[in-house]
Amino acid sequence: MSDAGADKGHPAEAGDVFKALADPTRRKILDELAERDGQTLFEICSRLAMKHQLGSSRQAISQHLEVLIRADLVASRRAGRYKFHHLNTEPLERLTDRWRNREAKES
Amino acid sequence: MSDAGADKGHPAEAGDVFKALADPTRRKILDELAERDGQTLFEICSRLAMKHQLGSSRQAISQHLEVLIRADLVASRRAGRYKFHHLNTEPLERLTDRWRNREAKES
DNA sequence: ATAATAGGCAAGCAGCTACTTGCCTATCAA
DNA sequence: TTGATAGGCAAGTAGCTGCTTGCCTATTAT
Numbered sequence: 001m002s003d004a005g006a007d008k009g010h011p012a013e014a015g016d017v018f019k020a021l022a023d024p025t026r027r028k029i030l031d032e033l034a035e036r037d038g039q040t041l042f043e044i045c046s047r048l049a050m051k052h053q054l055g056s057s058r059q060a061i062s063q064h065l066e067v068l069i070r071a072d073l074v075a076s077r078r079a080g081r082y083k084f085h086h087l088n089t090e091p092l093e094r095l096t097d098r099w100r101n102r103e104a105k106e107s
Numbered sequence: 108m109s110d111a112g113a114d115k116g117h118p119a120e121a122g123d124v125f126k127a128l129a130d131p132t133r134r135k136i137l138d139e140l141a142e143r144d145g146q147t148l149f150e151i152c153s154r155l156a157m158k159h160q161l162g163s164s165r166q167a168i169s170q171h172l173e174v175l176i177r178a179d180l181v182a183s184r185r186a187g188r189y190k191f192h193h194l195n196t197e198p199l200e201r202l203t204d205r206w207r208n209r210e211a212k213e214s
Numbered sequence: 215a216t217a218a219t220a221g222g223c224a225a226g227c228a229g230c231t232a233c234t235t236g237c238c239t240a241t242c243a244a
Numbered sequence: 245t246t247g248a249t250a251g252g253c254a255a256g257t258a259g260c261t262g263c264t265t266g267c268c269t270a271t272t273a274t
Contacts, residue, residue, distance in 0.1 A: 015131055022129035023232080024122055034206045042250065060233055062251075081241040081250050089207045096199035099141045130262080149220065167263055169221075188220050188271040 012072035017091045020071035026064045028052055030073065033087040040082050041065065119179035124198045127178035133171045135159055137180065140194040147189050148172065 020026055025048075032044055032051075039047070045061050048054040056064075065085060068074040075086045127133055132155075139151055139158075146154070152168050155161040163171075172192060175181040182193045 015134075018125070018128045018134070021125045025232085027122075027125070030206050040250075056232095057234070058251080059235085059253095063232075083251070087206065089203075092203035092207060096196075096202055099137050099194065100196050100199060132262085147220075163262095164264070165221080166223095166265085170262075190221070 012070070012091065014091075014095070016071040017073065017095060020067050020073055023064065023067075025054065025056060025060070026068055028054065029061065029064055029068065030087060033074065033085060037086055038084045040084060044085070119177070119198065121198075121202070123178040124180065124202060127174050127180055130171065130174075132161065132163060132167075133175055135161065136168065136171055136175065137194060140181065140192060144193055145191045147191055151192070 021030075028048060029044060032047055033039060036047075041058065041062055044065075045056070045058050048056060048061070065074060065076070069076060072091050073088055075088050077084050077086065135155060136151060139154055140146060143154075148165065148169055151172075152163070152165050155163060155168070172181060172183070176183060179198050180195055182195050184191050184193065
């Protein structure tokens, strides 16, 4: 039991997606995963530190990943002592159509 | 010169757009402007209160509009004692392509 | 002119949020 | 086994953010 995903307990509201995207560090994490999908926490940490001079600690990145997972923008998969993170662009698909199509629906 | 818009003093970074969209009240303001463009502050206040049971004060909405203007999502135009607000969807156009196209550029 | 309307400015405050710190568990190599 | 690696949990904290409060200016109606 205990699903390895992150799309069961939450409906992943649109508000969570916007809030997740509101942080620059989280956006850089998504950039990193877009460039190389399936990285572990330590990989993301070291690559962010090198490429962006981001001195974020491991725990900081871990908490950011939690937010991204809650927003369904990142899916995690356990394999032994490693935990790989994968980018999911599906919540981004029709995110802004709401205002471009002149059709408001929900918050 | 001296355009009546909001793209001169600020480059209107992408981060400002994401932060502006992170608040549910601001998203509802955009919904309102998408449904009826060119409303004044008082119009937005009363319509939000009616349709969404949003008990936000005038100053609260005013401050939200400031954020939206800084993000270039709303343009304001003065006419006498009225100030009309217009929705600008241009910053939303390629907002999420950055991760969907696998091409990271800037924060 | 006087009052009403539409909006602006700024200080203060409560709640949230990103981050740190410290310690813990689990898996793998020697 | 022991130690190193990969990650988790939880409390504490500083700064940001959304909102209120109070007072102010500008434009319009009477």
